[in-house]
Every structure is written in C-alpha cells, then in structure tokens.
Amino acid sequence: METLKVRFVADSMLGKLAKWLRVLGCDTRYKSYYGPGVIDQLVEDGGRLLSRRKETTDLYDNAVLIRSTDTGEQMAELRQKIDFVPDPSKWFSRCLICNVLLEAVDTDEARENVPEYVFYKNMTGIRSCPSCERFFWPGTHRERMAGTLMRWGFGLGPDA
C-alpha cells in the first residue's frame, strides 16, 4: 500500500512539516510527545527521523537535522539533504490528521456526507479517511495547498 519508500518520523517540534509531508503523500509519523523508547522503535521499524535537535539526530544513523523554523525552508533543507522526490500523483492521498491513505467512497455515501454543491461538482473526486471518517474533495482549500507546494518548488499536482 505504501507509495513512497521513505517513512518519516517527525519529532515534536515539526508538526507543521509533518502535515505538509502528508499533503505530499508521504507516510509521516508525528506526535506532540513521544514516550521513552518510542522514537527508537519507529526508527528500528524503518522510519527516518526528522528533528531540530542535533542531540537527537546524532543518536540515529539516518536522521535528518532540520534547522529552520519556517516550513517552506524546512522542506528545502530536507530536499537538500536526502533524495526526496514526492510523486505528484500521490499528493492529497493521505489524511492530514491520521496519516492513513484515503479511500474512494461510493456515490450514495458521498451524497449523504458532503454539502450538495460539493457533491455535484466533484462526484468522482470525493474520498474519505477510514480512520477518522472525515471526507475530502478537490476544491479551493486544496488548490491553495497545491499553490503553496508549487511555490516551494514541487511539481504540478494531479488537479492543478
């Protein structure tokens, strides 16, 4: 099911970067607090740690130190330090809150769960998160996010 080989583990100071990595379709773990040993386990399971603390990144072989506090600059740092080319066809494929892949919904389910104008405009583009059951669809919010990604130098998204 995974679309990218890299699985990121963002430490507690990188919540916004984690959200944007999910927008790009990257599997990104994030918690505002990690208990003892949790990051060790995630890294052992193949996660690549991103952190703003050098004491933390020094502990893991493949961790990436992120210095900036600006999300766009953090993305640039990440792309500079590792080979990171997110596939534009995977943008917006993941729930930004739960980090799980969105699923297509059938027409009846979509009709019952989204505003009418959204349903008639996007009948085929409506997806839902199997974990939190939120519905997502192409629209102005997504266009704005795609615009931000392009400003940061990422390629064209699927609906751009």
Ligand SMILES: [Zn+2]
């Ligand atoms: Zn969700």
